[in-house]
Amino acid sequence: MSETENIAAIGNIISDQIFDVFGWQSVGPRNLNWECVDQEAHQRKRVKTHPSDVVFTYSDPYGGFPLFLNTDLKSYARDSITAAAVQEALGALAYTVDCAAKAPRWADHYAAHKENWSVAGLLFIYNHDGGYHRDFDVLLDQVKPGQVRLPPGKRIFVMGPTRIEYLNTIAHDISAQRGREKLPAKEKCGFYTPDLIGAKVRTSKIGPATVEMLLGPWQVLHFDNTAAKGGRKGWWIYYIGEGSSVDEFNFLLDYIFTYQLLGDEDVIDIRMPFGVTEAPAVFDRAKRFYGEEFWPVGDTSPQDFESRLQRVTCSVVTGFSDRFSEIEIGMKRR
Numbered sequence: 001m002s003e004t005e006n007i008a009a010i011g012n013i014i015s016d017q018i019f020d021v022f023g024w025q026s027v028g029p030r031n032l033n034w035e036c037v038d039q040e041a042h043q044r045k046r047v048k049t050h051p052s053d054v055v056f057t058y059s060d061p062y063g064g065f066p067l068f069l070n071t072d073l074k075s076y077a078r079d080s081i082t083a084a085a086v087q088e089a090l091g092a093l094a095y096t097v098d099c100a101a102k103a104p105r106w107a108d109h110y111a112a113h114k115e116n117w118s119v120a121g122l123l124f125i126y127n128h129d130g131g132y133h134r135d136f137d138v139l140l141d142q143v144k145p146g147q148v149r150l151p152p153g154k155r156i157f158v159m160g161p162t163r164i165e166y167l168n169t170i171a172h173d174i175s176a177q178r179g180r181e182k183l184p185a186k187e188k189c190g191f192y193t194p195d196l197i198g199a200k201v202r203t204s205k206i207g208p209a210t211v212e213m214l215l216g217p218w219q220v221l222h223f224d225n226t227a228a229k230g231g232r233k234g235w236w237i238y239y240i241g242e243g244s245s246v247d248e249f250n251f252l253l254d255y256i257f258t259y260q261l262l263g264d265e266d267v268i269d270i271r272m273p274f275g276v277t278e279a280p281a282v283f284d285r286a287k288r289f290y291g292e293e294f295w296p297v298g299d300t301s302p303q304d305f306e307s308r309l310q311r312v313t314c315s316v317v318t319g320f321s322d323r324f325s326e327i328e329i330g331m332k333r334r
Helices: 003-021 084-098 104-110 136-140 161-179 246-258 279-295 303-308 326-332
Strands: 026-027 031-035 051-052 054-059 066-076 117-125 156-159 189-192 217-224 233-239 268-273 310-316
Touching: 003 054, 003 066, 003 117, 026 279, 031 104, 031 117, 051 066, 051 084, 051 104, 051 326, 066 084, 066 104, 084 104, 084 156, 117 310, 156 161, 189 303, 233 246, 246 268, 246 279, 246 310, 279 303, 279 310, 303 310
Parallel strands: 066 117, 117 156, 233 268, 268 310
Antiparallel strands: 026 054, 031 051, 054 066, 189 217, 217 233
């Protein structure tokens, strides 16, 4: 197996270990090229197929039907992550998503026996040499939307190197804490999806993480560990920010109380993969400020409100970054 193939395999490994923790499943064949059904519109006169590196799926809580994410896995060195490369990948993925929605062969492989389903694209850009430290959002802003011919109603989501590092750290943290029995088995955990204005959850509010959630500022994990000795139930809120200001935490506390996450026995820990060392101390100041500025809340007494705030804590999670040897991967795949 060539070095290029080994590097490409890294994307499969990383995406699997991340999305499994968030409740996604991979379906159908990997690395499949399937026939384009609109070759003229999709500029497929020379290459008459579209690729599916891997397709992930979960039940969309708002639509109530399966969402399939046709995923383009990119494993790039630092200097290969450019606006031009992202532009090209998005353009190709837009054609793929449009075609997947109407290609019988794609449906046969990935959405067989499903009456109602939708498909979107996911561009997954992993930095395999660990040298990319720029702001990927700035690079993404350089992409010209007019050159990405995505039909109305179709969607593409993009995960860049920093977001993938963040989600990978969460996945490793959840797995590690489950091994230490700080979290229960997967069946006793799930990610919280709230009702939105104009969009009610049609399924359970606790389930797989949505792709929109994974691209948001925080991800809310619910767990019930009461079956374990000394175990409790509650929430872990993973937050991508640094936690260097009181205002950051006020937004999080607003979210907690707006959606009434803090029940009589619940505990909440805000867990920060990119948090600064001072974040827990800043959070303590934020709690004092929040208690002074925003009480009363509903019918709660000052003592009850204070007690609830004390059950919200903050932790800085040790960052995790995978490093792979292309040679070792090639030997394992023989």
